[in-house]
Amino acid sequence: MITIKEIAAKLNMSTTTVSNVIHGKTKEVSPQTIERVEEFLKKVDYVPNMNARNLAQNESKVIAFAMKARKDKYTNLLMDPFVSELVGGIEETVRNAGYYMMIYISSDITEIMRQVSTWNVDGLLLFGMLNDDGIRVSERYHKPIVCLDTYSIEGLKHFTNVGLEDEKGMYDITKYLIECGHCKIAFLSDNQSGVDLARYNGYCRAMQEIGVKVKPRDFLCIQPEADKINDSLAQICDRLQEYTAVACVSDLYAVQLMSALHDRGLRVPEDLSVVGFDDNTLGQLYRPALTTVHQDVKQKGVVAVETLLKLIRGEQIPSNQIMLGTSLVIRDTVKTLS
Amino acid sequence: MITIKEIAAKLNMSTTTVSNVIHGKTKEVSPQTIERVEEFLKKVDYVPNMNARNLAQNESKVIAFAMKARKDKYTNLLMDPFVSELVGGIEETVRNAGYYMMIYISSDITEIMRQVSTWNVDGLLLFGMLNDDGIRVSERYHKPIVCLDTYSIEGLKHFTNVGLEDEKGMYDITKYLIECGHCKIAFLSDNQSGVDLARYNGYCRAMQEIGVKVKPRDFLCIQPEADKINDSLAQICDRLQEYTAVACVSDLYAVQLMSALHDRGLRVPEDLSVVGFDDNTLGQLYRPALTTVHQDVKQKGVVAVETLLKLIRGEQIPSNQIMLGTSLVIRDTVKTLS
DNA sequence: TTGTACGCGTTATCAA
DNA sequence: TTGATAACGCGTACAA
Numbered sequence: 006m007i008t009i010k011e012i013a014a015k016l017n018m019s020t021t022t023v024s025n026v027i028h029g030k031t032k033e034v035s036p037q038t039i040e041r042v043e044e045f046l047k048k049v050d051y052v053p054n055m056n057a058r059n060l061a062q063n064e065s066k067v068i069a070f071a072m073k074a075r076k077d078k079y080t081n082l083l084m085d086p087f088v089s090e091l092v093g094g095i096e097e098t099v100r101n102a103g104y105y106m107m108i109y110i111s112s113d114i115t116e117i118m119r120q121v122s123t124w125n126v127d128g129l130l131l132f133g134m135l136n137d138d139g140i141r142v143s144e145r146y147h148k149p150i151v152c153l154d155t156y157s158i159e160g161l162k163h164f165t166n167v168g169l170e171d172e173k174g175m176y177d178i179t180k181y182l183i184e185c186g187h188c189k190i191a192f193l194s195d196n197q198s199g200v201d202l203a204r205y206n207g208y209c210r211a212m213q214e215i216g217v218k219v220k221p222r223d224f225l226c227i228q229p230e231a232d233k234i235n236d237s238l239a240q241i242c243d244r245l246q247e248y249t250a251v252a253c254v255s256d257l258y259a260v261q262l263m264s265a266l267h268d269r270g271l272r273v274p275e276d277l278s279v280v281g282f283d284d285n286t287l288g289q290l291y292r293p294a295l296t297t298v299h300q301d302v303k304q305k306g307v308v309a310v311e312t313l314l315k316l317i318r319g320e321q322i323p324s325n326q327i328m329l330g331t332s333l334v335i336r337d338t339v340k341t342l343s
Numbered sequence: 344m345i346t347i348k349e350i351a352a353k354l355n356m357s358t359t360t361v362s363n364v365i366h367g368k369t370k371e372v373s374p375q376t377i378e379r380v381e382e383f384l385k386k387v388d389y390v391p392n393m394n395a396r397n398l399a400q401n402e403s404k405v406i407a408f409a410m411k412a413r414k415d416k417y418t419n420l421l422m423d424p425f426v427s428e429l430v431g432g433i434e435e436t437v438r439n440a441g442y443y444m445m446i447y448i449s450s451d452i453t454e455i456m457r458q459v460s461t462w463n464v465d466g467l468l469l470f471g472m473l474n475d476d477g478i479r480v481s482e483r484y485h486k487p488i489v490c491l492d493t494y495s496i497e498g499l500k501h502f503t504n505v506g507l508e509d510e511k512g513m514y515d516i517t518k519y520l521i522e523c524g525h526c527k528i529a530f531l532s533d534n535q536s537g538v539d540l541a542r543y544n545g546y547c548r549a550m551q552e553i554g555v556k557v558k559p560r561d562f563l564c565i566q567p568e569a570d571k572i573n574d575s576l577a578q579i580c581d582r583l584q585e586y587t588a589v590a591c592v593s594d595l596y597a598v599q600l601m602s603a604l605h606d607r608g609l610r611v612p613e614d615l616s617v618v619g620f621d622d623n624t625l626g627q628l629y630r631p632a633l634t635t636v637h638q639d640v641k642q643k644g645v646v647a648v649e650t651l652l653k654l655i656r657g658e659q660i661p662s663n664q665i666m667l668g669t670s671l672v673i674r675d676t677v678k679t680l681s
Numbered sequence: 682t683t684g685t686a687c688g689c690g691t692t693a694t695c696a697a
Numbered sequence: 698t699t700g701a702t703a704a705c706g707c708g709t710a711c712a713a
Contacts, residue, residue, distance in 0.1 A: 006460060008690055019700040024692065035698060052461045056403065057690030059394040060705045081641060083431035084624070086422070093421035096446060105462070107443060108434060122344060123390045124443070260628050267630040286422070290598050291629060292605040303419060346706055357684040362708060373682060395706030398689045 007049050016045060027053070059125065068099050068313065069126040071109040071117045071142075073133040082110055086257065086285040087302055088132075091153070094306025095130065102314055114138050118145050128313045131155070131164070135199065139164060149316035151309050156199045165316065165325040167309040171200050174298040174331035175207030178280050179252055181296075181333060183215055186342030187250040187278060193225040193241065193262065194254035201254050204282060208252055225251070227258055238265040245277055249342065256281035256288035259295055263338070274340035284334050293337035300331050345387050354383060365391070397463065406437050406651065407464040409447040409455045409480075411471040420448055424595065424623040425640055426470075429491070432644025433468065440652055452476050456483050466651045469493070469502070473537065477502060487654035489647050494537045503654070503663040505647040509538050512636040512669035513545030516618050517590055519634075519671060521553055524680030525588040525616060531563040531579065531600065532592035539592050542620060546590050563589070565596055576603040587680065588616035594626035595619075597633055601676070612678035622672050631675035638669050 009027075013020045018038065025034050026042040034042075059065045070092065074082055083089055092108070099106040104127070109120045121129055122145070129146060131139055132153045139152050143163035150164035160166065182190055192208045194201045209219045225244060228237040242265055245251060253259035259281030263273050273279050273293055281288050281297040288295030308327060315322050347365075351358040356376065363372050364380040372380075397403045408430065412420055421427055430446070437444040442465070447458045459467055459480075466487045469477055477490050481501035488502035498504065520528055530546045532539045547557045563582060566575040580603055583589060591597035597619030601611050611617050611631055619626050619635040626633030646665060653660050 006463070009692095010690070020691080021693085021700060022698085025699090028692085033698065038698085052457050054398070054463060054690050055461050056394045056397040056463065057705090058692075060392070060398055060689090060707095061691040061693080063705070065394065081428060081431035081435070083421075083427045083434065084424070086424075086427075089421045089424075089427035090419060093419035096421065096448065097419070100448065105445060105458075107445060110434065110438065119388075119390050120443075123393045125344070125392065125394065264628045264630055264632075287625065287628065290602050290625065292602055294602075344706095347708095348706075358707080359685085359709075360683060363683095366708085371682070376682085392706050395689090396708080398691090398705090399707045399709085401689070 006054070007051055008054070009051075012042075012045060012049070012051065016041060018042075027051075063125070065125045065127050066103070067105050067107055067124055067126040068128045068130065068310070069107050069109055069121050069124070070095055070130045070132065071111075071121065073114065073117070073135065073138060074110050074112045075133070086287055087255070087283055090285065090302040091132070091306045094303035095310055098307045098310035102310070104314075114141055118142055121146055128317045130309055130313060134160075149313055151313040151316070153305065153309055154200050156203060161325050165312055165322060165327065167305060167312060167327045167329070169200075169300050169305070169329050170331050171203035172207040172210070174282060174300070175204040175252065175254075176211045177207075177331070177333055178282070178296075178298050179208045179211035180214075181335070182250045182252065182278065182280065182339060183211060185278070185339050187339075188215060188217055189248045189250070191223050191225050191245060191248045191251045192219075192254070193227055193251055193258055195227050195229055195258075197224070204254050227261075229258075234261070235265075238262065242266060242269055242271065248277070250278035250280070250339070253279065253281050256283040256285050256295060256297055259297070259338075260287045260291050263291060263295075274338050278339040280339060288336075296336045296338045297334050298331050299334045300329065305329055344392070345389055346392070347389075350380075350383060350387070350389065354379060356380075365389075401463070403463045403465055404442050405445055405462055405464040406442050406466045406468065406648070407445050407447055407459050407462070408433055408468045408470065409449075409459065411452065411455070411473065411476060412448050412450045413471070424625055425593070425621060428623065428640040429470070429644045432641035433648055436645045436648035440648070442652075452479055456480055459484055466655045468647055468651060472498075487651055489651040489654070491643065491647055492538050494541060499663055503650055503660060503665065505643060505650065505665045505667070507538075507638050507643070507667050508669050509541035510545040510548070512620060512638070513542040513590065513592075514549045515545075515669070515671055516620070516634070516636050517546045517549035518552075519673070520588045520590065520616065520618065520677060521549060523588075523616070523677055525677075526553060526555055527586045527588070529561050529563050529583060529586045529589045530557075530592070531565055531589055531596055533565050533567055533596075535562070542592050565599075567596075572599070576600065580604060580607055580609065583615055586615070588618070588677070591617065591619045593619060594621040594623045594633060594635055597635070597676075598625045598629050601629060601633075612676050616677040618677060626674075634674045634676045635672050636669050637672045638667065643667055 009020045009023050013023045026039055096106050109117050111117050128149045130151055134155050139155055139157055139160040140163055143150055152164050152166045154168050155166050212219050225241050259279050263279055281295050284297045284299035288297050347358045347361050351361045361380055364377055434444050447455050449455050468489055470491045472493050477493055477498045478501055481488055490502050490504045492506055493504050550557050563579050597617050601617055619633045622635045622637035626635050
């Protein structure tokens with residue numbers, strides 16, 4: 006790790022000159038010194054010290070991806086196929102823009118804020134925020150923030166959101182089920198807030214259009230914790246006897262359900278139709294292949310980072326609510342009732 | 344972002360005293376000043392500036408996870424269930440140890456080395472290194488390195504490796520197939536080096552024990568690139584008519600194969616027995632559930648980080664080759680031939 | 682027990 | 698066209 010100072014000494018010039026060459030401030034340096042310096046830089050493979058650079062410039066070239074963990078939900082958040090695809094897209098975009106990514110996972114917002122400010126990160130990507138979490142962060146952190154999949158209306162005054170047509174996506178696929186002749190349709194999810202609530206609303210709207218009033222019992226609540234999921238799935242399979250179809254809030258749950266149904270000798274779609282949401286590898290590889298709502302998760306990450314970079318550069322963005330679209334992917338898990 | 348200097352000014356004392364209290368050098372400060380300082384720190388929620396701290400101490404509290412991307416293999420490396428589970432374990436352990444994690448993904452080793460030294464990271468986790476990649480890194484980076492799943496013998500002189508009983512695992516499951524009456528067994532993988540080679544060797548050893556000489560045509564080569572995989576699977580399904588069982592180098596490939604077989608009307612395990620390696624969600628949720636070799640991927644990440652932390656602290660480690668075990672998971676994709 | 686002063690590597694200001 | 702020098706925030710040897 007050679008430093009600018011050392012280079013300057015060996016070349017018998019000042020650190021300023023070396024620094025200028027490094028930063029291409031070429032107008033202020035004579036051609037021959039430029040040549041000399043650049044040659045030497047290449048020879049010793051000079052790499053700047055980020056800590057020093059950041060300290061001097063009061064920036065960091067770091068973008069943080071902060072994720073609030075719901076402690077109970079996953080032992081390993083990154084194993085959620087949605088999260089890993091998202092992080093993959095984010096990482097790639099951050100890297101290609103010449104920035105560095107740090108990941109903070111915590112169930113404690115305060116902890117996340119401390120990490121963010123201790124590294125003086127240039128921009129913040131927020132995921133998994135509930136209620137006014139995002140607002141609380143934005144009150145203490147005064148640099149660009151982009152939220153992913155938040156439904157906090159109030160929050161939009163404080164930061165940009167990259168979201169999805171969740172309501173419409175679930176409406177579309179529920180309507181598809183209806184068109185296939187289903188009317189006894191259950192909805193499966195693990196909670197009723199944020200994204201899940203929006204999707205639930207889409208389901209309700211489609212049902213109401215055909216005059217079916219959704220009852221509380223039509224909401225099937227899955228408990229995804231490792232020690233509870235089996236009991237939970239057993240109950241759900243039981244309850245599903247009253248229905249001809251079930252709309253799941255995610256592909257993961259849809260596939261977990263199909264496995265459970267299979268183990269009980271129930272066939273999809275002959276005995277029960279199942280649809281998911283997300284369109285990830287799990288549903289694509291399962292047989293019968295899952296009918297679902299497609300969203301481009303990687304793209305979501307890319308858009309979020311690009312938006313954040315614009316904000317960092319001080320550019321204007323058209324709107325602080327960016328909605329990505331969905332599309333129906335019809336495969337083999339829905340039976341047409343005659 | 345309040346600084347130590349500002350705090351010292353407001354409290355009418357020196358920065359040294361404040362710094363001492365922050366670092367718990369309590370023996371050198373009077374109890375009442377400690378009290379005063381700590382109270383104030385809490386009140387203003389002091390957060391140190393990492394860049395400044397690292398610069399002063401010549402460390403970084405950063406652990407890098409560097410992954411060499413084989414450009415062709417995955418658009419999104421993190422989507423590989425193995426990788427995401429591994430990274431999840433690493434992230435958690437790094438965080439709990441009070442360190443920060445940075446991820447570098449590149450197909451270019453030089454690029455990785457530059458990133459590592461520009462941030463002056465305290466320790467390096469290397470994954471996906473081929474041949475002497477790891478050695479080349481260790482020649483330029485003179486801090487602790489832990490490699491994951493490398494098979495470079497030479498490398499062990501330069502760094503520690505956390506690996507798996509790949510050969511034994513594949514030997515065990517091939518032997519299980521044999522015990523079930525199979526002898527026409529193919530092996531499916533996308534290359535023949537590193538981990539894949541070790542597993543292939545395990546397969547060969549089991550076959551040779553029953554006097555079957557493995558022929559080159561018994562090695563089925565899958566092409567995982569998105570635009571080639573379908574053709575590749577079609578060919579493989581064709582070739583598999585000569586066999587009663589196939590041992591796949593990973594669960595991912597096993598499940599992709601089972602999907603392809605299903606689409607051609609071939610049943611698992613009635614028409615063909617299939618086994619995998621890794622034991623991830625994909626194989627657990629598929630039906631029929633995949634018989635496979637279990638490895639604890641998260642644990643692999645945890646062990647790697649713990650080893651690296653020991654090296655960073657200057658502690659001795661018993662051996663620089665740490666081998667994790669495997670176990671057979673018998674589920675429903677192998678038919679017993681009578 | 683507390684304070685002064687310097688160095689870490691870099692950038693930026695201003696003078697030469 | 699180039700070179701001193703101060704600053705960024707922190708830790709620490711050494712002095713008081």
